[in-house]
Amino acid sequence: MDPKLKYFKTFLVASETKSFSKAAKILGITQGTVSNHIATLEKYFDAQLFVRTPEGVELTPEGKILYEKAKAILDMVEEAKILMKSLSEVPEGTIRLYASTIPGEYILPSIIKEFKEKYPSVDFDVNILDTERCYKALEEGLADVISVGYLKSKDYDYIIIGKDRLVLIVPPNHPFAKRKSVKFEEILNEDYIDREEGSGTKKTIEEALNKKGYSMMDLNVTMRLGSTSSVITAVSEGYGISIISEIPAKKAESAGLVRIVPIEDLDITRYLYLIKSRRPKNPSAVKTFWEFLKKI
Template identity: 65%
Template sequence: MDPKVSYFKTFISAAKTKSFSRASKKLSVTQGTVSNHISALEKYFDAQLFLRTPEGVDLTPEGEILYEKAEKILNNINDARQYMRILHEHPEGTVRIAASTTPGENLIPNIIQSYRAEHKDVDFDVQITDSEKCFKLLESGQVDIIAVGNLYDKSYESVIIGKDRLVLIVPPNHRLVKKGVAKLSDLLKEEYIDREEGSGTREAFKLALNNKGYSTMDLDIIMSLGSNSSIITAVSEGYGVGVISEIPAKNAEEGGHVKIIPIEDLDLTRYLYLVKGRKPKNPSAVKSFWDFVSE
């Protein structure tokens, strides 16, 4: 069995005090424990480390060699612990994040900005993709943290970073604008522009439909697009209607590109999550960022 750090501490104490009994008192352990630690080291190195004398113990030549090396080993361990403590207090390096469109474009930049106001030595590498691909990147270890609108895998540690509402957007001259409100039955009659497979928005909308006894098969889907902005563009140009996050939808409505129409009989509220990988590449920086977000 490989020796433990405590064995080396016992050995050094015995060498300095020249006594197993004095070493046991100094370390607050039994003399039997001291003897067992020394015996384990002698067995591991296949060498006698101490000579017993009437006054106590003296190091053998082999013991002298180990004493010099053991002190360096313990000093290196203490140095490493000190550096790690400093790194935890003042993290540095890069945190790799994959984010789906809504949290990636609307929440993560502000969170990072707030965090970096206190931790300027931590950088971020953020890539935008859909929620399903985010989980694949996390599982493969290519990113440390993901920000998503759907928990495809609930076995990971997660924290809620925001609440979102999906809304129906239509062209500014659409018939539903005068009506001011829509029902699910109205939506089923429209040409619908869907988000791509793997999108958290799509999954949340699909779940809302399922809760009402419908599925995406009941929609007249004419195309699937990969972002909120592309759906906004398609809707503004009159290709159909779509359901996207309320945040970009409001910005598009203020710009006169689309109109938001509430669907009164469909619950489209969802949460946005930060999910942490199990083996981050930069543990201290990731822990610091995670703790900041979780406060």
């Protein structure tokens, strides 16, 4: 059996105290355990490490060699522990972050900026993809953390970083634009611009419709687009209406590109999540980022 690290610790204490019984007392173990640790080391190195004397035990020449090397090994292990701890206190390196559109473009930039002001040695490699591809990157070990608006399973290690409401947007000259609100059934008669498969926004809308007894098949989908910005552009140019995140919708409305119209009988609210890989490439930086987010 190969010796464990604690066996060397036992050996060092026995060497310094020159007593198995004193070593046992200091280490909080039995004298029999001390003897067992020493016997394992002697068997492994095929050498006698101690000789008994009237005063206790003394190191043999072989034991003196092991003492010097074992002390150096344990000192290096302790140094490594100190360095690792300092790395978690002052993290550095890169965090690979994959995010869907809304958290990636509207939530995370300010969070990352605030984090880097405190931890300037940490960099972020950010990729904006749809929700499904973010999850795939996490599962394939390409991402240390992902941020999405749809939680596939509560088995993931996650924290909530924000809340988002989905709203109806229409062209500024659309008949709905002059209305204070519309009913969901009225939307079914309009050309609808959908997000692509894999979008977290699309998944959230699907679940909301299912709860009302509808499905995406009930919408008159005329096109599917790969980003929120492209949906806003299409709506502003009169190609149809759509349901998107309220965050970019308000900015587009302020710019005069679209109008937000409340839906009387459909309120879609979701959370935005940060999900951590079980085996991040830079665990100390990810841990620090995680703890930072928990406090804000």
